[in-house]
Each structure stands twice: as structure tokens, then as C-alpha cells.
Amino acid sequence: MRRDRVTPKDIVDAIRALRPGGNTETLTRLCVRNDSALARLVNSCLEHSSLPRSENVEVLETAARTEVARLERGIVYLEIFVGASPLLGLVGTVSGLITIFAAVGAANADPEKISAGIAEALHTTVLGIGTAIVMLFPFTFFSKKVEVLAVELEDLSMLLLKKLYTEEVPA
16 A cells, blocks of 8 residues: 555656647556556556547546555455454453353352452453554554545546547647
8 A cells, every 4th residue: 555556656757747638658658567556547548548538437437446445455354353342342341241140149149250250341341442442543544545545546547537538739
């Protein structure tokens, strides 16, 4: 998810330097030997440049969704940890409460078992919530990073489309 691996500077510069309706050979050469998300989107756009603009936009949107999904692929694990940790803590809390009620329900309530149940309930609650909090930071960071990269890919793709389907005005 490093910016230079998703949107390489040389390809960005080539898109910005492309004149409306201009020659795309340099851009094509750069993208063919590059395996970045932007290169794949540009290749898709250039391959379908003979289509009407609206159809090329649809092809590009489909390719962009694939690239964003590729960027998001590891984030799902963080999301699972953030969501499951409090639930696991809750399971431990319930388990501790069962221990407490079992001790209280016995004929001779054992204070040691009651305090062990309380400790279990509190420890597992803290562990579950603590884990969720710790995992929330990288989850939020990487989710935002993907969002920013997706917007950047969209902006560059739209700029390329605009230049491909606009004729240069002679001076």
C-alpha cells in the first residue's frame, strides 16, 4: 500500500504531461513494464480507447473496483479482530459469571471461587476490549490509506480519460 507502488511517479508524470488527444506511446511503454494499480488501470483505459468514452468509463470503473479490492485484501483480518475481540471478552465475562453463580449456588459458598469468577470476568473483558482498541488503530489507518489511494487513482484515471477523449486545439 505504499504510494509509489500504487501510483508510480513516472506514470503520474506521464499522465499529466500527456496532451489532449496526444500520443500515448510513452505512457503505454511505462505501463507495460510496471505492475502497479495505476499501470493496470491505464493499460485498461488505453486498450479500450477505441470505445466511446462512456463505455471506457464503465470498463475503467470495473477495473478500479478490482484494484481497490486488491488494496483492501489484508484489512479484513484487522476488521475481524476489531469486531471479534470484544465478543471474545464477553464470552469470558459470561464464563466468569457462571463460575460466580455456581459458587454462590453451592451449599457452602466458597469466597475463593467467587473471587476467581469475578477475576476471570474482569480479565477477559479487559483483554477483549484492549485487543479491540489496539487493533482499531491499524484498521483505521489502513482503511483511510486505501480510501486516499482510491481517490488518487480515480483522479488520475479521470484525467487520462479527459485527455484521451479531447482533441488538442491547434495554436
